[in-house]
Amino acid sequence: MLSYRHAFHAGNHADVLKHSVTIQLLRYLGQKETAYMVIDTHAGAGVYALDSNFASKNAEYETGIARLWDRDDLPEALAEYVQLIKDMNPSGKMRYYPGSPYCAEKKMREQDRLRLFELHPAEGKILEENFRKLEAHALAQGQRPSARGKRVMVQRADGFASLKAMLPPPSRRGLVLIDPPYEDKRDYSRVRDVLEEALLRFPTGTYAVWYPVLQRNESKQLPERLKRLGAKSWLNVTLSIHGPAPDGFGLHASGMFILNPPWTLEPMLREMMPYLVDVLGVDEEADFLLETGEA
Numbered sequence: 001m002l003s004y005r006h007a008f009h010a011g012n013h014a015d016v017l018k019h020s021v022t023i024q025l026l027r028y029l030g031q032k033e034t035a036y037m038v039i040d041t042h043a044g045a046g047v048y049a050l051d052s053n054f055a056s057k058n059a060e061y062e063t064g065i066a067r068l069w070d071r072d073d074l075p076e077a078l079a080e081y082v083q084l085i086k087d088m089n090p091s092g093k094m095r096y097y098p099g100s101p102y103c104a105e106k107k108m109r110e111q112d113r114l115r116l117f118e119l120h121p122a123e124g125k126i127l128e129e130n131f132r133k134l135e136a137h138a139l140a141q142g143q144r145p146s147a148r149g150k151r152v153m154v155q156r157a158d159g160f161a162s163l164k165a166m167l168p169p170p171s172r173r174g175l176v177l178i179d180p181p182y183e184d185k186r187d188y189s190r191v192r193d194v195l196e197e198a199l200l201r202f203p204t205g206t207y208a209v210w211y212p213v214l215q216r217n218e219s220k221q222l223p224e225r226l227k228r229l230g231a232k233s234w235l236n237v238t239l240s241i242h243g244p245a246p247d248g249f250g251l252h253a254s255g256m257f258i259l260n261p262p263w264t265l266e267p268m269l270r271e272m273m274p275y276l277v278d279v280l281g282v283d284e285e286a287d288f289l290l291e292t293g294e295a
Contacts, residue, residue, distance in 0.1 A: 206259065212251055
């Protein structure tokens with residue numbers, strides 16, 4: 001199924017959780033001089049215009065980044081996330097929103113590597129174009145090119161099927177981002193299966209899985225299935241901005257499940273999550289869950 005377009009949801013509350021956590025994972029990896037690799041199995045378009053027909057149709061960014069844009073009391077992790085987005089909007093107007101590929105490219109160093117996979121033909125084409133634009137802009141500014149040579153590679157391919165060949169990365173340091181659309185119920189089992197194999201090939205890697213919190217059984221069961229994979233440690237965090245709709249439709253909550261999380265992530269989330277509930281919450285059922293475990 002290739003109908004999903006993330007532009008409809010760009011900048012919403014789920015993106016706030018996903019990208020703020022991703023930036024902190026990248027920040028931790030960057031503390032050591034040794035190079036690391038980021039592998040994004042479902043990269044999307046990389047950058048989204050919030051005034052496009054897709055994004056403006058439901059204006060989901062109003063439930064997320066728009067509520068943080070002018071805040072002056074952001075916790076440190078959220079301040080770093082919002083600043084990255086403001087840097088790509090130098091006019092001060094909130095026009096563009098970054099996907100995970102853009103966040104990763106901006107946090108990476110010269111020695112680090114980014115591998116992007118996107119199967120959707122339209123999204124994959126836009127992803128390639130966006131990184132060509134980043135490269136051209138960098139060259140025009142006299143900076144290092146963003147997408148030339150070995151540093152960034154974009155492939156129109158199935159990220160699930162392609163991950164095996166990427167592991168382990170040469171430096172034995174890396175972050176794997178897995179963010180399928182979950183339109184196909186088989187995505188839930190594929191997430192679990194691909195992670196089981198990935199952990200055998202690269203057991204010390206950090207794996208970050210975004211998932212929707214829905215009423216369907218597959219969604220409810222996914223975190224429990226991931227806990228049993230045997231990773232050295234895990235962290236599960238969810239954010240709900242309101243109670244589920246009576247008809248079960250609509251995304252009221254989402255989660256990030258991290259295998260082998262850095263030790264810094266839990267205390268950061270304990271500061272950040274109550275703030276997000278307070279600022280993004282719509283009703284009294286807004287809440288968060290944060291749990292950790294070890295093998």
